[in-house]
Amino acid sequence: xxxxxxxxxxxxxxxxxxxxxxxxxxxxxxxxxxxxxxxxxxxxxxxxxxxxxxxxxxxxxxxxxxxxxxxxxxxxxxxxxxxxxxxxxxxxxxxxxxxxxxxxxxxxxxxxxxxxxxxxxxxxxxxxxxxxxxxxxxxxxxxxxxxxxxxxxxxxxxxxxxxxxxxxxxxxxxxxxxxxxxxxxxxxxxxxxxxxxxxxxxxxxxxxxxxxxxxxxxxxxxxxxxxxxxxxxxxxxxxxxxxxxxxxxxxxxxxxxxxxxxxxxxxxxxxxxxxxxxxxxxxxxxxxxxxxxxxxxxxxxxxxxxxxxxxxxxxxxxxxxxxxxxxxxxxxxxxxxxxxxxxxxxxxxxxxxxxxxxxxxxxxxxxxxxxxxxxxxxxxxxxxxxxxxxxxxxxxxxx
Numbered sequence: 001x002x003x004x005x006x007x008x009x010x011x012x013x014x015x016x017x018x019x020x021x022x023x024x025x026x027x028x029x030x031x032x033x034x035x036x037x038x039x040x041x042x043x044x045x046x047x048x049x050x051x052x053x054x055x056x057x058x059x060x061x062x063x064x065x066x067x068x069x070x071x072x073x074x075x076x077x078x079x080x081x082x083x084x085x086x087x088x089x090x091x092x093x094x095x096x097x098x099x100x101x102x103x104x105x106x107x108x109x110x111x112x113x114x115x116x117x118x119x120x121x122x123x124x125x126x127x128x129x130x131x132x133x134x135x136x137x138x139x140x141x142x143x144x145x146x147x148x149x150x151x152x153x154x155x156x157x158x159x160x161x162x163x164x165x166x167x168x169x170x171x172x173x174x175x176x177x178x179x180x181x182x183x184x185x186x187x188x189x190x191x192x193x194x195x196x197x198x199x200x201x202x203x204x205x206x207x208x209x210x211x212x213x214x215x216x217x218x219x220x221x222x223x224x225x226x227x228x229x230x231x232x233x234x235x236x237x238x239x240x241x242x243x244x245x246x247x248x249x250x251x252x253x254x255x256x257x258x259x260x261x262x263x264x265x266x267x268x269x270x271x272x273x274x275x276x277x278x279x280x281x282x283x284x285x286x287x288x289x290x291x292x293x294x295x296x297x298x299x300x301x302x303x304x305x306x307x308x309x310x311x312x313x314x315x316x317x318x319x320x321x322x323x324x325x326x327x328x329x330x331x332x333x334x335x336x337x338x339x340x341x342x343x344x345x346x347x348x349x350x351x352x353x354x355x356x357x358x359x360x361x362x363x364x365x366x367x368x369x370x371x372x373x374x375x376x377x378x379x380x381x382x383x384x385x386x387x388x389x390x391x392x393x394x395x396x397x398x399x
Contacts, residue, residue, distance in 0.1 A: 021195045022137045023149040026130065029089070029188055030153030033096055033123045035161030036181050037065050040116075043165065043174040050174070053109050060109075061116045066355050068120025069127075073351035074210055076125045077201075077344045085129045085136075085199035085344075086192065093189035095122035100182035104175045124351050129199075131336050131347040136199045144285060144333035148278025151332075155270040155325045201344075213345040219338060222289075222395030226331050227353040228388030229293045233324055234361035235368070235381035236300045240266075242374045243303050244317075249310040258310070262317050269321030277326040285333045286396040290389045292323040292330055297385035299323070304375050328354070334396075 040047060040061040048058040080088060095118050102115035130150050131143075138146035168177045214220050236243070244259045281288060299320035306312035328350075335346035368377045 019137050019195075019197065022197065023134075023146060025188070025191045025195045026133065026137070026146075027149040027153035027156075029093065029126060029192065030130075030150050031157045031161060032153075032181065032185050032188055033092075033119075033126055034154045034157035035165065036096060036100055036119055036178075036185070037123055038062065038157070038161075039165045039177065039181070043169055043177065046169060046174045047112075051107065051109055051112070057109060058112075061103075061112055063359075064113050065116045065120035065123065066359055068117040069124035070352060070355040070359065072121040073124040073128050073355060074348045076121075076128050077348060078210075080201075082201050085132055085201060086196040088129055089126060089133065089196065090189050090192045092122040092125045093185050093192055095119070095125075097182050097185040097189065100178045100185060104178040104182060124355065127351045127354075128348045129344065131332050131350075132343040133196065133199050134332075135336060135340075135343055136197055142282060143336045144281035144329065145278055147329050147332045147336070148274060148281070151325065151329045152271065152274045152278075154328070155267070155274050160267075209342065210345050210348065213339055213342045214349060216339060216342075218395040218397070219335070219346070219349075221391055222331075222334065222338070223349050223353050225289075225293075225388045225391030225393075225395055226350065227357045228384050228391065229296070229327060229331075230354050230357035231361050232293070232300075232381045232384030232386075232388060233296055233327075234358055235365045235384065236303075236378050237324075238361055238365050239369050239374060239377060240303075242369065243307075243378060244313070246304070246307045246374065247310055247313050248308060254310060262314060265314055266317045266321040269318035270325030273322030274325045274329060277322075278329055281326070281329055281333050282337075285330055285337065288326070288330045289334055289396060290393040292327055293385045293389035293392065295323040296320055296327075297382040297389070300378050300382045300385065304378050 040058065044055050044058050047061075048055045051058070076088075099115045099119035099122065102118075103112055106112045106115060131147065134146035134150060135143050165177050165181075168180065172180070214223065240263070241259065244262050245253070247254050247258075247262075277288065299316050302316045303313055303320070306316060331350055332347065335350055336343060339346040365377060368380060
């Protein structure tokens with residue numbers, strides 16, 4: 001078995017100083033890429049009306065982005081085995097710039113979808129390399145803290161990015177929003193080039209390396225657990241609007257404004273949870289790998305059980321956000337410590353599992369919610385989360 005030297009994780013006699021400028025630009029990258037990924041959801045009716053398609057057809061802009069990401073995540077390292085990973089992230093930002101710019105001027109759906117394929121590749125390319133780059137920035141003893149900045153950008157995008165896009169659309173229309181996104185990612189490419197350190201490629205990228213990494217003790221089992229955790233969450237979260245519409249206070253159903261507030265509470269919980277858990281994840285990632293999915297499973301069930309109390313549901317949604325937002329932080333820290341000499345391969349496996357689980361949840365969840373209703377769907381999601389927690393716990397024991 002051929003392995004590479006764990007260059008990014010070599011620890012010196014003293015911890016290297018934290019490069020906060022580099023960490024902040026990584027956070028900005030995840031914020032802008034994730035915001036761009038989900039912008040069509042908030043601008044769907046405007047996009048569909050202008051280019052003359054149905055909202056469902058316009059919604060495929062999100063689908064093709066995820067599909068492209070699923071393909072690129074395990075292959076980006078194979079296609080560019082020697083390119084410095086700082087340069088690779090710069091090119092990912094340039095790709096996102098081109099994608100957003102094309103969307104801003106595209107006259108038809110096929111061109112829109114083609115541009116979004118490019119964004120999906122850029123997004124997955126960034127996430128696949130994020131663990132490697134974080135390790136170079138912060139060193140092995142603070143890998144989780146460095147990853148925290150990247151996942152904080154994602155959480156911030158779900159809280160503020162999409163609402164900000166909708167707000168801007170009222171001023172500059174939807175094409176103007178994507179033009180602004182293109183300008184922001186162009187500036188980001190410059191910042192990445194200036195602030196990130198050089199990150200040499202691992203030098204052994206191949207399909208065999210990827211498969212060999214998956215076969216290492218505990219890694220395959222952990223990845224199955226990861227997929228189940230993400231699948232269980234998205235089975236529930238994709239249809240959270242239906243669950244929250246069941247909530248009532250004093251016998252009166254809550255209105256749309258209150259639903260929006262509850263979703264904001266979810267996002268705030270996620271942002272705070274990411275920061276708090278990021279401070280100690282390097283010491284407790286094995287325990288958190290079991291605790292987080294169990295907490296999400298309990299939250300999923302309690303949203304249904306406590307539908308008669310707005311305050312209780314608000315607390316549960318906050319807790320759900322805290323542990324969900326930390327999951328990528330936990331699993332990336334776990335794979336980084338598990339495979340210190342295969343950070344690129346490990347990061348790619350995490351992204352593939354995440355994207356595949358999202359696509360599966362969207363399709364399967366739609367069938368279940370139509371056939372069974374929201375309460376049984378949430379019960380299924382909770383059961384899948386518990387199964388993921390069990391497998392992840394067993395994977396943590398493998399030596």
